[in-house]
Amino acid sequence: MTNDSPEEETRAPGSGRGGVGGGKGMTRRNRADDNVTILTSSMDLHRVGRSRASSSTDPAPSITSSVDLSNSLELSIQTRIFKIIVIGDSNVGKTCLTFRFTGGSFPDKTEATIGVDFREKAVEIEGETIKVQVWDTAGQERFRKSMVEHYYRNVHAVVFVYDVTKMASFRNLQTWIEECNGHRVSASVPRVLVGNKCDLVDQIQVPSNTALKFADSHNMLLFETSAKDPRESQNVDSIFMALACRLKAQKSLLYRDVEREDGRVRLTQQTETKSNCPC
Numbered sequence: 001m002t003n004d005s006p007e008e009e010t011r012a013p014g015s016g017r018g019g020v021g022g023g024k025g026m027t028r029r030n031r032a033d034d035n036v037t038i039l040t041s042s043m044d045l046h047r048v049g050r051s052r053a054s055s056s057t058d059p060a061p062s063i064t065s066s067v068d069l070s071n072s073l074e075l076s077i078q079t080r081i082f083k084i085i086v087i088g089d090s091n092v093g094k095t096c097l098t099f100r101f102t103g104g105s106f107p108d109k110t111e112a113t114i115g116v117d118f119r120e121k122a123v124e125i126e127g128e129t130i131k132v133q134v135w136d137t138a139g140q141e142r143f144r145k146s147m148v149e150h151y152y153r154n155v156h157a158v159v160f161v162y163d164v165t166k167m168a169s170f171r172n173l174q175t176w177i178e179e180c181n182g183h184r185v186s187a188s189v190p191r192v193l194v195g196n197k198c199d200l201v202d203q204i205q206v207p208s209n210t211a212l213k214f215a216d217s218h219n220m221l222l223f224e225t226s227a228k229d230p231r232e233s234q235n236v237d238s239i240f241m242a243l244a245c246r247l248k249a250q251k252s253l254l255y256r257d258v259e260r261e262d263g264r265v266r267l268t269q270q271t272e273t274k275s276n277c278p279c
């Protein structure tokens, strides 16, 4: 299935649908825009899943708790979720980048990702709270083969990562792009290129000009950054915020009007066309 537009939803990871206009031009070392506010720290989706599961086994809700449930359901319905996948060779720093964005720190120790890790962060863009759901995928073939379909299903945006100190990880980008295209990710789904580990200045193998040409030829934005260097943290945020802004700026299906009839929730579609997002 191709992806058409971001969609507001309340479902589990991977159930999103849609995508928006592709990248254009080049951006380097972008800084987060002042208009963009990060609302919460990271939230592990596994934890969310567990808490939802446990509430479903609770005793029958009292009147008060069902009101609470209705309110939280409405809030949840009104929050759009953007699914962004992070792909690239093993060891390029995908996990560290997602940690830096969702948790604001660099992990002391990482292990090879097996399958996928989900992390989520709520951000506010022009008054709307949006959940940016980051899928940190495994770079090693043996840890990804059974999951690949899930990565690409209903994805809203793709982040390709290479290691600026490893030319091979840059050359392999072509393979990652082909894999992405092979999974019917629409050309309209925005993609960005990230050169990570820029703090290792003495070891850089991939010149910026080479990366810029590659990004341009694939209609992608380029970010050169470091998940490790705290001075680069705003730049890491900019990767995901630029995508979120772009996704928000596009026409999207909104399920704004929540109506309840006979205890059921009815969702009414609306179309959003305007955006003042500066990104």
Ligand SMILES: Nc1nc2c(ncn2[C@@H]2O[C@H](COP(=O)(O)OP(=O)(O)OP(=O)(O)O)[C@@H](O)[C@H]2O)c(=O)[nH]1
Pocket (backbone or CB within 6 Å): 088, 089, 090, 091, 092, 093, 094, 095, 096, 097, 110, 111, 112, 113, 114, 137, 138, 139, 140, 196, 197, 198, 199, 200, 225, 226, 227, 228, 229
């Ligand atoms: N110097 C430096 N090291 C980094 C940076 N980002 C990640 N690393 C290190 O690179 C190694 C791999 O990082 P990960 O984030 O686990 O790499 P990955 O791409 O998620 O790897 P897989 O899970 O196998 O696909 C770790 O030792 C990190 O500490 C960075 O910006 N600078």
